[in-house]
Amino acid sequence: MDPDKVHEFMNQVVADMAATDAAGSVVIGERLGLYRSLADGAATPAEFAARTGCHERYLTEWLRGQAAGGYVSYDPPSGRFSLTAEQAFCLADPDGPNVPAAFLTAMGTLRAEPKITEAFRTGAGVGWHEHHEDVFVGCDAFYRPGYVADLVPTWIPALDGVEQKLLAGARVADIGCGLGSSTRLMAAAYPMSTFVGFDYHTESITLARKRTADAGLASQVSFEIATAQEFTGDGYDLIAMFDCLHDMGDPLGAAHRVREALAPDGTWLLVEPYASDVVEENFNPAGRLFYSASTFLCLPNSLSQPGGYTLGAQAGESAVREIATDAGFTRFRQAAQTGFNAVYEIRP
Structure with a gap:
């Protein structure tokens, strides 16, 4: 030694x-x-x-x-x-990196330590809805500045022909929308389009509806309680998922539902945490953060749901591409990247 x-x-x-x-x-x-x-x-x-x-x-x-x-x-x-x-x-x-929101999320997450410790022993899941409210509010506040910085200015323009559709008037679904910050940002930028956000978590949808009404966007934006495998509607020009596919027990079922609900020339905008397919290349501060959060939030949530998948927050591009291909999508490319996220354009 x-x-x-x-x-x-x-x-x-x-x-x-x-x-x-x-x-x-x-x-x-x-x-x-x-x-x-x-x-x-x-x-x-x-x-x-x-x-x-x-x-x-x-x-x-x-x-x-x-x-x-x-x-x-x-x-x-x-x-x-x-x-x-x-x-x-x-x-x-609040429109900066909002560091306090990250710590609020972490503090809320750690409240579940007794449940997560027991889950290590049993292999049982711990659902998103079982966590403290600080997790839901903190995640929304922390992720929102990144969406403000990149969603409308960078990510949507990087998608082939999507911004033109949104400017003219398109139908958009935001799956796993949480408190609806991403939904409202898109709606405010594209007033000719209509948006519906879906999330299985009742409390998040309640807050999303209130904040949307307060923002004066209720006539353009609606929210429904639904899972990613059972959300309603079809013929969507754009379906978006932000940092949520890896949390699902059945991401393949969600991908199949997206495929069914898209218009023939529609686009699936999928944003996931950036990760290398080579495990050891994720052994860095960002990877440590994602693996730690995944241990408490993402992995337990997927284990709480049917489907048999446990992608985790550092799944990497290959795993995501495989799900899209298995669901029948034929076009897959990374359209953009930040220090924390990979942005995928997926088409039928």
Whole structure:
């Protein structure tokens, strides 16, 4: 045993423990509006307490911990804490990367640890609907900025002829829509088209309907409770799935239903986490994040459903292509890619 390698490994453990414990502080910062308040200007703990109405001693500890992690900046001569423009964009802007939403999702996910531990023993599934509400709300808030940045500006234009159809007026289904952020973004960009979002999770659909009404899009967008294998309608010009196929116990059944519901010249827009087909090439920070989340969310959800598939969040292109081919699709290509997602164009 090499003592230096032990020391190196323990340094990694300390960093991981610090990040894990800091997750709660990030969520507190979001719930209390601390990041948004600090984005308004530098402050000492006392000044920050007066500004936020929170307890000074708690804020002092919170600010120091945030500064130690590089999430907040500190000026020793003045004793003031602040956010740089970049920190504020990531932590306080809901249209930025929305880092707090990621930690909210993680905190909500970890609440299921006793269920997941037992599932390791039994092989049973744990459905999406069995998780804490923070998972649903956090996922929507975290994924939405990526959709804002890429869905309308990049992904749809990368599909052959799809944007022209949407501008002229098309019928669109958003499968596994969750709280409907992706559905509303497309609807707002293409007012001549009509959209229907489907999700099996009742609470998500309830929130999707409310947010859509609040956005003034209810006449253009509707939502229904349905699985990906049983959603209604046919003749869709575009069917979209965002980060959900790998969560399904029967992705092949979903692909068959998409094939049936598409118009003859329709398009299936499928967005999945980016992963290499070579397992060890996913042994990196992003892969670690996806595998960890998949252990708690994606894999247990697929095991809770009939179908026999357990793709996981790092399934890779080959597995996705095989499902599309087995469902009868003849055209498959990767149309775009981000640091976290692969965007596939699939046609009959």
